[in-house]
Amino acid sequence: MEETTTTGIDWSQIWIITGVGYTVVFLALLLLMFLFKNMPLFLNLVTGKKVKVMIKKIKPEDNGNQEEQYLSGEISAAIGMALTLYFKEQHDEESGVITIKRVARTYSPWSSKIYGVNNNLR
């Protein structure tokens, strides 16, 4: 039965749009999530190679360190800062040699002084 108020609003329709709409948004992103969660596995199957993953577990027998090795936030920030500073400050690394280069101009009668309008004709 339609839940229509005196003002003519069909609330059942509103609730359906809301419910279905929100569910569809959720499902769309859930599906995308599911696909990309399994994407490395899928790529492994297709290419036969392992997708390179930065999060490497360093085995205990390698160096005796039991913890997983990650790039921490501080290290990432430090690397980012260092790169930014390096690229920003690049312009400061100049040769320091200041010279006035001679500019060689080829002769052209169009710019010649001897044809100037101010020459006094004798």
Place this chain on the structure above:
Amino acid sequence: MKKLFTVIVILGILYFIPLLMGQELMAQSLTLKISEESGSLTEGLRHFWEYTGFANASLGNFIMITVGLFFIYLAIRFHYEPLLLIPIGTGILLGNIPFPAGAGVGIYESGSVLNYLYFGVTQGIYPPLIFLGIGAMTDFSSLISNPRLMLLGAAAQVGVFGTFIGAVALGFEIHEAGAISIIGGADGPTAIFASAKLAPHLIGSIAIAAYSYMALVPVIQPPIMKLLVTKKERLIRMRPPRAVSRTEKILFPIVGLLLTTFISPSAIPLLGMLFFGNILKESGVTDRLADTARTKMIDIVTILLGITVGASTQASVFLTANSIKIFALGAVSFIIATAGGLVFAKVMNLFLSPGNKINPLIGAAGVSAVPDSARVVQQEGIKSDPSNHLLMHAMAPNVSGVIGSAVAAGIMISFLM
């Protein structure tokens, strides 16, 4: 003496010629003519005055000009989305300079320059072009490396559907409510696109509300974060995202494009352009195109969109009770969307193992508002722990929020069109 005589003769001739021609030379008639001429001068000045902005100004114009100046002030003083608020603020000034009707300069007068530029807004042309630029500048790596964070972008869309119910309850017609609800997606281009389709007469109010609240994200979100996220939760450190292969980066826009547009075809212009821009970026073979899309093109479209949306807020059209309701709904929708993301992140933590927990603050970035809400999350995160950088993690729900709000807009359009 000769000269004096010559002058008298000339004056005499000048006096008699008009008499011979039958013209009046009486002082009275001369005075009358002068007064008539001065009358037409007054008339001219009066016409000129009527044509000026001063004569046509209304209180509404001055209110809107103050709003425009306030936007410009916010952008310059507090750096709140200056790229949007400066064009919109200036547009508000332009749109509220009073002029007589029919002058052919107003944004709503066909044939005027502003009207031609406004065409891109009313026909929904600018938003997809903005999305193209966003796609070309967005790095989806954080999302690909931690796909579960996509759900936060979906959760924050509760703002869209909550606003839809609120708008209907406030008496808006269902199409208008659908258009207004997209403000809850915190995505200006999507809001404009949806309102161009569903309620073109509300574009100005909806766009201004959406962009205003997007600019005010640094003001709106932190109190909600503090209210809903405990001190202990704010200290949670998340696992760093893994490196993402180039193949995955290329596959993401292609799969995303196919999947989302099949689900919500009404959002093809938005999602299609978003993922197309990302393909340009990630393919690695179209750097020139990607570079143009993310720099010059998006800048040009932002200028045109900002100035025309601002100019569309003519006091006579904009200052209505509906606009006030839309603004109120916009504020509520932002709060609901932010709270939705935060609460969902907390709920997700209940099901995650201790080492995999997520910092609930990043849920706030589920509202689109790229990249401002992610930036706010980072700022709030470092307030609790200066070494806990959440920006990278927050970008994942942030970009999924863009996808989510576009899907939501598509669903709304397909339901209501």
